[in-house]
Amino acid sequence: MADLLLASQNPGKLEEMRLLAAGLPFRVIGPHEIGIEDAPEETGKTFMENARIKALAYAGRSGLLTVADDSGLSVDALGGAPGLYSSRFGGEGASDLDRNRLLLEKLEHVPAAERGARFTSAVAVARGAEVLFEVEEHVVGRIAEEMRGPNGFGYDPLFFYPPYAATFGEVPRGEKDRVSHRGKAFARLRSFLAGLAQERA
Secondary structure: OEEEEEOOOOHHHHHHHHHHOOOOOEEEEOHHHHOOOOOOOOOOOOHHHHHHHHHHHHHHHHOOEEEEEEEEEEEHHHOOOEHHHHHHOOOOOOOHHHHHHHHHHHOOOOOHHHOEEEEEEEEEEEEOOEEEEEEEEEEEEEEOOOOOOOOOOOOHHHEEEHHHOEEOOOOOHHHHHHHOHHHHHHHHHHHHHHHHHHHHO
């Protein structure tokens, strides 16, 4: 088993990554487990730039094969916000619930037809000072008028996906992963990791 470092302090993302790597010869670990408590400054202008920054920073510090994901929600009526600042929307220390409530507040008088939104997930894999793989995926939907469903995390209870006629918070994880930004990006990441494992075998 080779260690695979996920460049994130988010326990939800760590759990997703462990599920993604199930059956592959990788042990997914988080920064805390190897004594890395801080994170690099995300100075990129795009999701992919930030994913690369994180992958290279953690790979350089750890010496491990490292996966970084930068993802976020872009809302049409807010000019693409929160976008790159999705995880910091509402300020440091804000919870998922706080961020969802703030988003609803900002869209309070926006009609359904103008509540278009999309999730983006950019994933980069680095070893040492080299980026070995990168992929970006999207899913398009709209912001619901209230939080619905106990599943997922982040903005999932507000992200309404028309083909399912439900929010991502209302659908089982497997259904969400088939169509979600991160599900699609991680499926391509899994193919890459499976290829790496074969090369090592």
